Amino acid sequence: MIDRICIIGVGLIGGSFVAGLKQTNQVKTVIGFSRQESHLRKAQEMGIIDEYSLDISQVLKQVQMVIIATPVNSFQAILEMIKPHIDESVIISDVGSTKGSVIQIAKLVFGQMPAKFIPAHPIAGKEKSGIEAVDAQLFNHKRVVLTPTESSDIQTIAILSGLWKELGAKVEIMTDKKHDDLLAMTSHLPHMLAYGLMDYLISNNPYACRYVAGGFKDFSRIASSDALMWRDICINNPKEIVKHIEGYQKTLEKISNLIKNNKAEALEQLFQEAKSARDNWFSS
Numbered sequence: 001m002i003d004r005i006c007i008i009g010v011g012l013i014g015g016s017f018v019a020g021l022k023q024t025n026q027v028k029t030v031i032g033f034s035r036q037e038s039h040l041r042k043a044q045e046m047g048i049i050d051e052y053s054l055d056i057s058q059v060l061k062q063v064q065m066v067i068i069a070t071p072v073n074s075f076q077a078i079l080e081m082i083k084p085h086i087d088e089s090v091i092i093s094d095v096g097s098t099k100g101s102v103i104q105i106a107k108l109v110f111g112q113m114p115a116k117f118i119p120a121h122p123i124a125g126k127e128k129s130g131i132e133a134v135d136a137q138l139f140n141h142k143r144v145v146l147t148p149t150e151s152s153d154i155q156t157i158a159i160l161s162g163l164w165k166e167l168g169a170k171v172e173i174m175t176d177k178k179h180d181d182l183l184a185m186t187s188h189l190p191h192m193l194a195y196g197l198m199d200y201l202i203s204n205n206p207y208a209c210r211y212v213a214g215g216f217k218d219f220s221r222i223a224s225s226d227a228l229m230w231r232d233i234c235i236n237n238p239k240e241i242v243k244h245i246e247g248y249q250k251t252l253e254k255i256s257n258l259i260k261n262n263k264a265e266a267l268e269q270l271f272q273e274a275k276s277a278r279d280n281w282f283s284s
């Protein structure tokens with residue numbers, strides 16, 4: 001059991017993580033830090049954190065682990081803020097949606113990647129943000145990717161892995177490069193498509209939303225996600241996101257040409273293959 005964990009950013013993901021740790025008896029005391037006292041007070045009332053302070057030197061006293069759960073553009077300022085108050089025995093991790101940029105920032109701030117800083121990304125979430133959306137079961141049966149570097153401490157990887165596994169997560173280890181490419185395709189691209197679809201509709205016909213069915217609602221749900229969080233993800237994984245947007249544009253171009261040229265059979269075949277892939281992926 002960990003004696004004292006500090007969570008920086010007590011919102012959907014940070015709150016759900018520490019709520020899960022408490023529920024599974026993996027931590028004795030959780031101490032919260034955020035910019036807004038009202039969020040911290042609410043989190044304490046909900047029993048998600050035990051203590052909080054707006055003074056980082058107080059928050060970091062005697063902690064064994066610090067988890068950063070804020071939008072990724074804030075990471076540099078946060079690492080610079082915590083650096084003077086922790087020594088190298090403290091485990092650091094995060095839940096950010098991009099991983100290459102987090103490693104780059106950590107190297108910049110600390111001079112090298114600290115052996116006990118293990119970057120992590122739970123591939124689970126919601127389009128809702130904030131403490132009200134916290135769910136201690138959020139990571140059950142979900143994948144969590146760890147992206148340690150060549151300087152990472154093996155025992156620390158095992159400790160962090162163990163915490164996530166106790167929450168029911170399936171932990172996987174990969175390079176930050178592989179993570180950022182894969183997630184740009186499976187998570188960042190779909191969010192761009194959903195935001196793009198909404199933008200397309202409202203700029204063409206703001207009344208179109210009166211005529212949508214369930215399919216549109218399913219497809220566009222993630223356009224309700226937090227705008228600042230997604231701004232930060234784009235800024236922190238630009239190359240891979242643009243690469244997959246451009247790849248997807250080619251697929252749309254292909255479909256458009258099939259329609260223009262009245263290629264009924266080829267269209268049906270493309271749809272059938274896509275349907276089978278989706279049916280197979282989500283039937284298991």
Ligand SMILES: NC(=O)C1=CN([C@@H]2O[C@H](COP(=O)(O)OP(=O)(O)OC[C@H]3O[C@@H](n4cnc5c(N)ncnc54)[C@H](O)[C@@H]3O)[C@@H](O)[C@H]2O)C=CC1
Nearest residue numbers: 009011012013034035069070071074096097125126129130
């Ligand atoms: N929302 C989702 O579904 C998922 C999000 N993530 C990642 O998790 C991280 C957190 O996202 P959410 O929990 O959804 O956000 P959230 O908005 O629910 O919570 C973020 C919290 O951080 C606080 N905060 C923001 N900037 C801060 C700063 N500079 N210093 C201290 N506190 C600050 C906010 O006040 C808020 O309480 C992001 O990096 C995001 O990319 C990862 C997986 C899923």
Ligand SMILES: O=C(O)C(=O)Cc1ccc(O)cc1
Nearest residue numbers: 097123124125126127187222
């Ligand atoms: O709401 C959804 O379905 C999501 O896809 C949530 C999500 C958002 C960001 C991540 O890095 C991972 C998961």
